[in-house]
Amino acid sequence: MAEKSDFPDLATVASADHIEDEKKAHTAHDGGHIEGNALLVNRQGEIRKIPVPSSDPNDPLNFKPWEKYGLVFCCCWFSVMGLSVASGLGAILNVFFEMYIPKGFSSDQVVLLITLPTLFIGLGNYIILPLSLAYGRRPIFLISVVVLLAASIAAATQNSYYGHLVSRILQGIATGASESLLPLMLTEVTFLHERAFIFGLYWMVQNAISSSLNLASSYINADLGWRWYYWVFTITVGVGLIIAFLLGFETQFTRPASSLDGQLVITDEFGVTKVIPDSEAQAYLEEMSRSGLTAPNAGNPAQDIERKAYVERLRPWSTPSSQPLRVILLSWKYMLASFSSPGILYAVLTSSIALGCGVGMSLTYNQVLMQYYHWEAKDIGLINVGGVVGAVLGMLYCTFLANPFVLWMARRNRGIHQPEHHLITMAPPAVVGVGMLLLYGFTAGGGATWWGPYLGWTIFQYSFTAVIIISTTFASEAAPKHPGPALVTVVGTKNIISFGVTYGLTPMIEEHGYKWAFGVLAGLFGGIFLLGIPVCIWNPKWRAYVAEREARKGTTTSD
Incomplete structure (x- = not known):
């Protein structure tokens, strides 16, 4: 079992690559943030719940x-x-x-x-x-x-x-x-x-x-x-x-973005959860909007949202995307x-x-x-x-x-x-x-x-x-x-x-x-x-x- 001191100073699942030369890692990307890897436990050895659930009962x-x-x-x-x-x-x-x-x-x-x-x-x-x-x-x-x-x-x-x-x-x-x-x-x-x-x-x-x-x-x-x-x-x-x-x-569900220990947890319309530094959050959200995807709000929804009744959730249709054709074309582009x-x-x-x-x-x-x-x-x-x-x-x-x-x-x-x-x-x-x-x-x-x-x-x-x-x-x-x-x-x-x-x-x-x-x-x-x-x-x-x-x-x- 690794000692707590062996863990990087992160408190959530984060995309941070392990590179032997740490200085090189930090120069490669501001804050050392390199895509792909995930820290599955925090410094206390606890598993964090990622994505962060919102307060919306319909999440x-x-x-x-x-x-x-x-x-x-x-x-x-x-x-x-x-x-x-x-x-x-x-x-x-x-x-x-x-x-x-x-x-x-x-x-x-x-x-x-x-x-x-x-x-x-x-x-x-x-x-x-x-x-x-x-x-x-x-x-x-x-x-x-x-x-x-x-x-x-x-x-x-x-x-x-x-x-x-x-x-x-x-x-x-x-x-x-x-x-x-x-x-x-x-x-x-x-x-x-x-x-x-x-x-x-x-x-x-x-x-x-x-x-x-x-x-x-x-x-x-x-x-x-x-x-x-x-x-x-x-x-x-x-x-x-x-x-x-x-x-x-x-x-x-468009889940509101959650700030967690200096990191922003975002789930996009492809169902993919991403954890990024707060310093990159604004640029990321702007990029999502330019791509035609729905950028999540930066806070939890109001606490008084009511849970949908079971019968209401049985309706066979859902609210479509505001730009369905764009979303379809983007998905094909990303697949390619x-x-x-x-x-x-x-x-x-x-x-x-x-x-x-x-x-x-x-x-x-x-x-x-x-x-x-x-x-x-x-x-x-x-x-x-x-x-x-x-x-x-x-x-x-x-x-x-x-x-x-x-x-x-x-x-x-x-x-x-x-x-x-x-x-x-x-x-x-x-x-x-x-x-x-x-x-x-x-x-x-x-x-x-x-x-x-x-x-x-x-x-x-x-x-x-x-x-x-x-x-x-x-x-x-x-x-x-x-x-x-x-x-x-x-x-x-x-x-x-x-x-x-x-x-x-x-x-x-x-x-x-x-x-x-x-x-x-x-x-x-x-x-x-x-x-x-x-x-x-x-x-x-x-x-x-x-x-x-x-x-x-x-x-x-x-x-």
Whole structure:
């Protein structure tokens, strides 16, 4: 445990980089304020509640416990159902091969029923998040649920391949809310020190429960037919619409700026909390106003504001931004600008290859288990038991090993947490992931026990879950400018890039076999994670450079 004297003289979570030459740090930016790092504890070793909740009873941070937990439950329900229906066809893919290939469609076209929804989940992020920033979280969330419900009904009733494919694409677009809007809503009702647990729980529940639901898909198909795969999700999404209407409260809130021990705590319209020195506050607020964002007032609201009645909060619309088009365009601009960060690029690559390899396995395990290990079609869904186990293991690793390690690193660093500390915790999932890809590839073609591909899939789900949690956590901290849009860039772009990975997998397997194809994926997987070494070294320097450049320009970063 570090002594109190080891901590810098700060009393709140602050963006202050730890540079060995302190004089250099202070000349780099007035007051030594370099973007990106966070002091998670004060001099007394206490965790501060950041953002600072206002006195407004309608502030999402002041929600009652049942309201917060209800919102978390609501978000988890939608994400599970959306991701399950959009990406869970792997266990019954043989049904669609038998249905569409005799009609003249190729196997590559049939595979699009799985891969295209994944692509459009990513593209949906870039549509849904800007709209929610401009028009409110609740109405866009409710619209996403309605679209998912309608698309599921359409998929269940389609008789043509193209109608089926369009329905799947709409399912993917609507499900994009689960990786952009819903994490934003969770961010807006939690404090900084709570988010690692909440997001770990969110991603774990997604993977574990969706795997459990997909486990039953092959049995549903065997007993009731493939259409009931969609009808079951139509029912659950319909229930989710009721839950969203009752518990999906509006979380958009312009929180007054709070002065805390010489620092100004501000939450912008992207849901990003920023702590800046009071000396920079005026310039920052002016920059926000010029950008078209709503600059928070510098004080708490009046104490006599009444709490909105529950019925009043159920209205499906919210107060839109005064300049909605400008907010939408700014969000796209900030998303594009985030690609200038080496850390964000690395987070995109790691999450993309992890998702791509996972989807690649799901495209093939149906044929592998039926053709080479003689499983019955109705039993294929049992492989998703492994998905549940792997997701839970990934969550446990991040909660009980990775997060305590990051906190320990912060204490060793005089209490200052660097975003790059997260990258060290990616090493075990990366090594395990390479091993499991090789195990799956070398046993998928037969000649071994079915435990080979089964364990390869199961334990890879641990790597996938851990990588997604760590990479998104790192992305939310790694970019000095606009970490909110940067996070959406990571979770959205990973689906787009992973589509490219999976699109080329089937031709590789047909031409070279499973060993070669998954050997290539293992090489890509390992090579990308090795890039974490230079990122750990150079990304802090890049953040310091950006802060120094902004200081010379006389501007401040806006997230």
